[in-house]
Amino acid sequence: MTTTETRLLRTQGVAPTAQRRSPIAKILLGVLGVVVALVWVFPVYWMLNSAFLPDAVLQSGRPQFLPVGGSLDNFRAVITGGTFLPALGVSVAVALITVICCLIFAFLAALAISRFRFRGRKSFVIAVLLIQMLPAEGLFIAQYKLMGSVGLLNSVIGVSILYIAAVVPFTIWMLRGFVAGIPVELEEAAMVDGLSRTQAFLRITFPLLAPGLVASGVYAFLQAWNEFTVALVILQDGSTQTLPLWLRGFIQQSSSRAIDWGEVMAASTLVALPVIIFFLVVQGRMTSGLVSGAVKG
Known part of the structure; x- marks a missing residue:
């Protein structure tokens, strides 16, 4: 890419690096982003999933990735404790x-x-x-x-x-x-x-x-x-x-006694839940772009 083309792209608001990025590179970056997101969110999902399962299922040694047959018994036991x-x-x-x-x-x-x-x-x-x-x-x-x-x-x-x-x-x-x-x-x-x-x-x-x-x-x-x-x-x-x-x-x-991991996961979920709710309530205001262009005109 010549210097003239680079300047033309910049005047049009297009970054030269983005112009050179191939579709394959974009796909790979997207896949990498999805993998990183899954790795980050998996412990949270596993905690939430285990909170609905009885301790017998969790102690069986066979991982169950969906709360099939789960219930709210663990949460009920924690709250009524x-x-x-x-x-x-x-x-x-x-x-x-x-x-x-x-x-x-x-x-x-x-x-x-x-x-x-x-x-x-x-x-x-x-x-x-x-x-x-x-x-x-x-x-x-x-x-x-x-x-x-x-x-x-x-x-x-x-x-x-x-x-x-x-x-x-x-x-x-x-x-x-x-x-x-x-x-x-x-x-x-x-x-x-x-x-x-x-x-x-x-x-x-x-x-x-x-x-x-x-x-x-x-x-x-x-x-x-x-x-x-x-x-x-x-x-x-x-x-x-x-x-x-x-x-x-x-x-x-x-x-x-024998650790009831279902109740432990339910307790951990209850501790983390208020933080998630609070963040969801206020996240719409967490932006610094409100001042942008305030002195124009």
Whole structure:
């Protein structure tokens, strides 16, 4: 392909590499993508499939890839066991507190360091980055002593505070990129039309931050929902457990006898299900393309 042809393709919006790609290469890439997707999704499917099968089928040694003859008995046994619903309530409370507080604190901090110039601004940004380098395991003793000194061991508030402190720095950095990506000219144009700075921000800028807020909220939710080690240190009372701690205790109870893998898989499915539902609800807003072309015209 000559230089003139390459330039012509670029002016027409066609990449030269895509033009040279043969149909066979496209088919091979498609097949490779399907294989990678199947490898990634197979453990999830196997967990869900096993959750519907009785333990006798799972222990037979002959794999059954479809839940033929399955039932909801495993789910019923897990839910009626008496400890799942309290653990679910604790996890939901911790996750909601963490998400709401992280979004409020991180949003205000990201707005300050992106829109305003003040003394210590660069030091604050550097401190946010350095905090991310601290290993969580190195803080366990200090966190335990701190929560014990204020009487917040084995409490939802105590573990939520630790989750917020761990998630806020990265959430600030994430939201800072979204805030900085929105042109200041949008607010200035709204102020020229008669709006105050606060009105311009609430009516123009804030709606454009929805993808960033959703992405940050998803990150905070996943961290709070799946976290295990901090909860293991702080929540030592069996009556106050998050779902990851409950799942570990459920497996340990099963190991005291013959492990019922159907119930274990059903329990794992119930732990993962809220994350999937939450992601499906918010995934429509997880896009950064809302700002594209906002200053045109």
